[in-house]
Amino acid sequence: MTLYELLTLQASLLAIGVSTVSLVRGRKLGYMQEQLAKISAELAQRQIESYDVASREKTTPQLGIHISNMGGSSYFVITNSGQGSAFDTDLDLIDSQESPLSRRLSYFHVLS
Structure with a gap:
């Protein structure tokens, strides 16, 4: 084997090592990003529900x-x-014989 072939082989092995490390780290990072995306979606859903409750309370x-x-x-x-506004309220006594x-x-x- 010539010197150039040895250098090419070493560069190739180094590239394989860097790619493997990058793949392992990228996989962990991808998993963490997926978890954060799920948490963000859940938070957005809770904010929407909170907004709906607040808008209902404004009219109640x-x-x-x-x-x-x-x-x-x-x-x-x-x-x-x-x-919210209340119009024409009626008052009924429940379970009471007298006022x-x-x-x-x-x-x-x-x-x-």
Whole structure:
């Protein structure tokens, strides 16, 4: 074998070694990039869901009710703490034979 053939053989072997190392590292890097892509897709999906929930909350009222005593009379006070509007609200008493207002009024009459 001549000197040029030996140099060509060594260069070829060196190229094979560099290619092998590059392939192994590239495979690991490709796997990591695939995992990051999956995580990014999951994060994007969660952000979309969060945006949908926030947009629904903007249009949904959050009603609260309490009994208020003012000037010897009791009243139901309905409040909306949500961002959505509430129109024509109806108030129904569930599982109650009598109005809580009448019990409260009789309670105040007994005390005074």
